[in-house]
Amino acid sequence: MTHPGTGLVVEAKQRLGEFVLDAGFASQGGVTALFGRSGSGKTSLLRVIAGLSRPDRGRLTIDGDVLLDTENRIFVPKHRRRFGYVFQEGRLFPHLNVRQNLNYGRWFAPKAARKESFDHIVDLLGIEALLERRPGKLSGGEKQRVAIGRALLSAPRLLLMDEPLAALDDNRKAEILPYLERLRDETATPIIYVSHSVAEVARLADKVVVIRDGRVEAVGSPSEVLSMPSTDRRDAGVVLAGTVEAIDIPHRLATIRLSAGEIIVPNAHVEQGRGVRVHIPERDVMVATRRPEGLSALNILEGRIAAIEPDTDGMVRIRIRAGEDILLARITALSVERLDLRLEKPAFAVIKTVALER
Amino acid sequence: MDWLHLSDEEWTAIRLSLWVSGVAMVVSLPFGIFIAYLLARGRFWGKSVLNGIVHLPLILPPVVTGFILLILFGRRGVIGAFLNDHLGIVFSFRWTGAALACGIMGFPLMVRAIRLSIEAVDRKLEDAAGTLGASPAWVFLTVTLPLILPGVISGMILAFAKAMGEFGATITFVSNIPGETQTLSAAIYTFTQVPGGDAGAMRLTLVAIAISFAALLASEFLAYLVGRRVDIE
Known part of the structure; x- marks a missing residue:
């Protein structure tokens, strides 16, 4: 089991209308995939981790720092958590060009934490040619790469990715997946990756947390979890x-x-x-x-x-x-x-x- | 073409009008943004009351608004006496009073334009800025404000245009004193009241048309500049 002092440990209970989220997991680094069909509660859990929503009851620690503890009324707001979030739709700022978008989070990051150099990230994601363009002039895949770069440059302690490929067609997915792999292999930032795609999870994850109806159904390595009968039968x-x-x-x-x-x-x-x-x-x-x-x-x-x-x-x-x-x-x-x-x-x-x- | 030559008094009225309208627009802007933000995003008791009060000058006869200002901000008015005693600010029969009346009359138009643009801002972008480390104040300054800039500009132009045309509330509140409170509209009105004033009224009317047109063109141009920068995805 998890050593309480290291990595991320999260537990959350939240009622959202008819739906009840009651899930938790631990991650010691690498890529942890939250896997399940749409509506299973993966994104709700990710929003709790990011501080975008406040659960009815919950606790969240990273490397021993308590960021959320409803019992002791601790709630660190999203801008102080230093978790990078890559949204499904990119969410680039339309009034800034690509370079300014990339620098946005960097500006707020503490100087000591800026371990990734701008040039390295730009090179890693292959976005040199886009730097002076406006988000409106980018393709879906390009936008998503810039969004990933923007999150990385904010020097996050943890990178949260909410189905970053779901809005893209197969060609664009194939364009981005190699960059995500390089990200996994070349940066030390732990990643929580939300997805309903067996292919993405199999390719990227070190650890898989299967979420179903707001609860954790299974935890394990991709090969263990993806061969279990409960996962989506079409792709099992x-x-x-x-x-x-x-x-x-x-x-x-x-x-x-x-x-x-x-x-x-x-x-x-x-x-x-x-x-x-x-x-x-x-x-x-x-x-x-x-x-x-x-x-x-x-x-x-x-x-x-x-x-x-x-x-x-x-x-x-x-x-x-x-x-x-x-x-x-x-x-x-x-x-x-x-x-x-x-x-x-x-x-x-x-x-x-x-x-x-x- | 001698009749096109503007007299000193007429120049004074034009300059005063531009000054009063400009001050009214600039001073009411921070209040306008604040109230618009409150109405667009706030959830509090009495929101519809606040909304009603802001819109009152649009609905009330301007003379009534001027009279209310006179009661509240006159030398012996509730607020006017306080400001006079403690801060030395006097509104009655001063250009400051004209600016106050113009600002109040243009306020609902300004708030409306800004509020609509705040409501149109995609809040997901603000969430994204938050996850990147921006505090709520920085989110407002670096994301919300740039995105609502077109609305802010059109609100400012509307308020300025309303102030340029404002007549009833101003003349009721601060009268029609040449060089102090006699704005363009009041000067035109004065010309029409004296025999042989038609030429002066005509000259000032042409000036009023030119200023309104320039304001309109300026707003179109600014909107174009901003719109080119903010091409929403």
Whole structure:
């Protein structure tokens, strides 16, 4: 469990009309994702952390500093918390240009805390060319990058990101995600990242807090939490870690070595030797008892059946152990009968799509 | 074209009018922003009463407003006596009184314009400024105020124009003393009351038209400048 003196510890109870938020978690740094569908209370919890709303009851400490304690009537206002907040819609100041927007928070930050240099952040986010422009002249992705830079330059103790990619289309998301990864890897600022996207969480988070109906349902690493049956079924699956073994530039493919075997991933902009994560949705995995031939699927991994978990609507989740990894497949109960699947029986997982999370 | 030549008395009236209107506009501005902010954002008992009082000069006959000012701010009025005794400020039959009357008459127009622009400000931007470390006062100065600038400018121009045209309340409160309280409108009125004053009235009328037009153009130009800076997303 958490040591009380370090990192962020938050607990909040708040009634918002019919909805009741009653959640808490701890973070020791890195990227903590608050994950759940829209309306689950993730953003409400983030607003409590930021000081944008005051819970009926709650407590919030960071590195031992008490910022909120309703019992002792402590409420540090938002401008004294020094938490950077990246909003879903950017919220750049329309009367200031990009440079002025970036410098806004910097101006209020204590001099001693300004550890990030302006040039480094501008370089990290790739926004040199935009500095003299007005927010109205930026694309959605550019705005969001500037908003992230503005929050970082305010020298925050903690960076709060509220679905920063949700308002963007897939191309813009793909444009920003690498910057968020660099942010995670190159800055020491802990991040709380609110999202309902399995892909984003799998790619960015070190720790996942699943929120449902205002309560914390599960806490764990991305690979633990995202393979749990409770998460959004459409995207449920596994996240596996591996390294880039080879790159095939003409076919735009990358070979990733996992514990389970080698897997080929399309459209990957990765460097050789780099550590990456792959997300394999359970609905895109088929099960075979013999190695199939004449298939278009590139990825077939061999393992043994570790668990067979039927659910209420005639579907079955098969866990296949391959090397150190566990793969999930979601198939019908009829298929289980026809193939006579049993525990410890050898099985081949035919993977239709690998959404490479890097 | 000899009849276009302005006499010294006429120049005095023009200068006085510009001065009185300018002072009325500038002095009432901070109060106007404060009251507008209160009405736009405040939640307090008696808000509609305050709103009613601010709007009274717009609805009451100007002569009534002038008379109320005379009762309150005259040398023996409740507030006037206090200001005279303690601060040495005298309103009655002085240009300061004319400026007060003009400021009061233009106040509702100023407050309305500013209030509307405050209500149009996206409060999410103010929240964002707060999370970046800006205290409420800094949020107002660096975010709210720049965003409401077009409304503030149009409120100022409206108040100035109203002050230039103000007649009833001023003449009731501070009379029509050349060189002290005789504004452009009062001077035109005086000309129409004496035989052969038509030429003077005409000259001042042309001046009044020119000033109003210049004020209008200035406001359009300022709004254009500000609008170019504040292109809301």
